[in-house]
Amino acid sequence: MKQNNTPLLQVKDLRVEYLTAGDPFAAVQDVSFDILQNEVLGLAGESGCGKSTIAYALMRLHKPPALIRSGDIRFEGRSILTFDAERLRAWRWSEVSMVFQSAMNSLNPVMSILGQFSDMLKAHGKISRDEIIARTAEMLKMVGIPAERMHAYPHQLSGGMRQRVALALALTLRPKLIVMDEPTTALDVVVQREILQEVLRLREELGFSVLFITHDLALMAQISDRIGIMKGGEIVEIGTTEQIVTNPQQDYTRALWSAMPVLEQPKEAGANVR
Amino acid sequence: MLDDHVDILRLEKITKTFHIKPVFGPAKTVEALRNVNLSLKPGKALALVGESGSGKSTVGRMIVQHYEATSGRILFEGSDIADIADRASQMKYRQAVQMVFQDPFSSLNPAHTIRHHLQRALRLHQPDHSGDADVCRILDEVGLDPKTTPDKYPHELSGGQRQRVNFARALAVNARLIVADEPTSMLDVSIRKSVLALMQRLKAERGLSILYITHDIATAEYLAEDTAVMFRGQVVEQGPTSDVVGAPKHSYTQLLRAAVPDPRQRLLAGDSGFSSHAKDVREASAHLVTGMIEQAPGHFTAQQ
Numbered sequence: 027m028k029q030n031n032t033p034l035l036q037v038k039d040l041r042v043e044y045l046t047a048g049d050p051f052a053a054v055q056d057v058s059f060d061i062l063q064n065e066v067l068g069l070a071g072e073s074g075c076g077k078s079t080i081a082y083a084l085m086r087l088h089k090p091p092a093l094i095r096s097g098d099i100r101f102e103g104r105s106i107l108t109f110d111a112e113r114l115r116a117w118r119w120s121e122v123s124m125v126f127q128s129a130m131n132s133l134n135p136v137m138s139i140l141g142q143f144s145d146m147l148k149a150h151g152k153i154s155r156d157e158i159i160a161r162t163a164e165m166l167k168m169v170g171i172p173a174e175r176m177h178a179y180p181h182q183l184s185g186g187m188r189q190r191v192a193l194a195l196a197l198t199l200r201p202k203l204i205v206m207d208e209p210t211t212a213l214d215v216v217v218q219r220e221i222l223q224e225v226l227r228l229r230e231e232l233g234f235s236v237l238f239i240t241h242d243l244a245l246m247a248q249i250s251d252r253i254g255i256m257k258g259g260e261i262v263e264i265g266t267t268e269q270i271v272t273n274p275q276q277d278y279t280r281a282l283w284s285a286m287p288v289l290e291q292p293k294e295a296g297a298n299v300r
Numbered sequence: 301m302l303d304d305h306v307d308i309l310r311l312e313k314i315t316k317t318f319h320i321k322p323v324f325g326p327a328k329t330v331e332a333l334r335n336v337n338l339s340l341k342p343g344k345a346l347a348l349v350g351e352s353g354s355g356k357s358t359v360g361r362m363i364v365q366h367y368e369a370t371s372g373r374i375l376f377e378g379s380d381i382a383d384i385a386d387r388a389s390q391m392k393y394r395q396a397v398q399m400v401f402q403d404p405f406s407s408l409n410p411a412h413t414i415r416h417h418l419q420r421a422l423r424l425h426q427p428d429h430s431g432d433a434d435v436c437r438i439l440d441e442v443g444l445d446p447k448t449t450p451d452k453y454p455h456e457l458s459g460g461q462r463q464r465v466n467f468a469r470a471l472a473v474n475a476r477l478i479v480a481d482e483p484t485s486m487l488d489v490s491i492r493k494s495v496l497a498l499m500q501r502l503k504a505e506r507g508l509s510i511l512y513i514t515h516d517i518a519t520a521e522y523l524a525e526d527t528a529v530m531f532r533g534q535v536v537e538q539g540p541t542s543d544v545v546g547a548p549k550h551s552y553t554q555l556l557r558a559a560v561p562d563p564r565q566r567l568l569a570g571d572s573g574f575s576s577h578a579k580d581v582r583e584a585s586a587h588l589v590t591g592m593i594e595q596a597p598g599h600f601t602a603q604q
Binding site: 072073170184185213214215216217218219220222223224226227229230241242243244245247248249267271281282285286287288289 | 351352353458459488489490491492493494496515516517518519521522545555556557559560561562563564565566567568569574575578
């Protein structure tokens with residue numbers, strides 16, 4: 027994989043706090059990390075460790091009572107914390123996009139798939155109806171959905187298909203970074219594998235970086251180049267996938283590994299599938 | 301009373317057809333289950349594995365009488381549950397068979413304390429044992445703090461703790477069979493194993509039988525002696541877990557097995573064969589099962 031060493035995104039000493047009736051609660055405590063060009067960075071940790079808060083803060087989608095207290099987020103060297111509303115709106119989706127945790131439910135139920143593409147494309151520049159249709163068809167085909175399904179409504183698609191639509195939407199404007207917050211949690215393993223395979227294929231084809239957030243370490247190890255382990259709002263360990271899998275340094279990382287059931291025997295019977 | 305040869309639960313040629321009449325569009329029928337045979341021995345666990353829509357939850361719901369079978373029989377300790385006529389035996393059946401649902405966030409009443417949830421079950425089925433001491437004993441058994449938990453509301457507990465309360469509720473009525481419908485799939489991976497360990501312990505110590513419904517074949521290996529794999533409403537492979545999960549013979553089970561995330565195996569962009577292979581296997585596995593072939597003692601695969 028071609029990988030450039032200049033970071034696409036730099037997060038430095040990021041601190042996100044939730045205002046409460048008492049003292050503010052720091053969900054993300056002075057976290058720093060980089061995402062390189064064309065890299066898949068995984069962020070793992072149990073519920074409530076702050077990984078989704080980071081995802082939202084990166085796109086400045088966090089809403090009060092959450093606020094970025096200190097630190098900086100730089101995208102290609104520009105600090106996104108200084109963007110005004112208009113610039114932010116243009117920047118989101120065209121340079122950084124997001125596949126949400128419940129991507130299945132992030133589609134508008136009363137709008138056809140074409141309508142959702144049309145909305146997004148129109149918001150990012152002048153485009154004719156024919157072009158919208160052509161673009162939608164192209165993107166749907168790219169994620170393996172027949173183009174004629176663009177007139178379907180979300181409830182007429184299966185969970186896996188909706189997830190693919192969400193992915194297609196996120197890829198349409200060729201962003202440089204896609205934030206995926208537990209994109210496959212609600213799917214069964216076969217569909218999950220198909221979608222991740224798709225993401226990797228598209229990355230090869232289009233070239234983009236991914237911030238992949240999940241609590242499933244095994245899944246993360248399969249697709250990430252580097253993995254960060256989070257606990258209580260801090261990154262306790264960050265390293266290459268190889269190192270996190272074979273030689274974790276922190277007790278917490280080891281505890282996370284031992285907390286999940288993994289198939290014991292070597293896969294003999296399944297080997298012919300690959 | 302019960303000798304070991306009698307299955308606690310037995311499904312014989314179960315078929316379930318749903319007739320759907322949508323507001324718009326034509327009515328249609330869905331064959332949710334086609335000729336399903338399953339059996340579960342006392343004190344053992346049977347894992348029912350399959351993707352969403354394979355009919356595995358329908359099986360669970362039929363056992364707790366949410367649905368009636370279109371045809372076939374469900375035998376509990378040897379007697380057909382469709383024959384239960386009077387209220388007393390109905391009550392007895394409901395006491396013996398309890399269900400734990402997938403979503404720990406919606407299966408407890410948010411307006412009541414944990415004490416209320418457990419005492420309600422106790423009063424209904426064991427009026428003599430509904431005191432605070434009994435609530436504490438049951439909470440202790442599922443690994444929750446008996447001192448602080450009774451006065452808590454569901455929102456004060458984590459998902460894993462709430463799932464433990466659901467198991468406590470099933471224990472409170474002295475259930476002998478628990479139908480656990482994806483009890484761990486909405487929980488964090490990091491606490492999944494502890495809930496599985498709880499089920500393992502209940503099975504070993506209390507002799508509970510468990511029908512464990514899941515889409516995660518890795519957890520089946522951890523808990524169940526026997527495994528049945530379902531696809532499109534039919535059982536395609538069943539037998540001892542060590543055979544079915546360890547050395548699957550049916551192509552769908554092999555696919556399921558290969559798709560389980562393995563940290564030692566990197567996914568590669570060029571590996572596009574998986575999707576097309578998955579499609580082929582799905583198509584082949586959807587055909588009507590014409591018979592079962594015995595691969596090894598007790599290990600059957602479907603002939604299609």
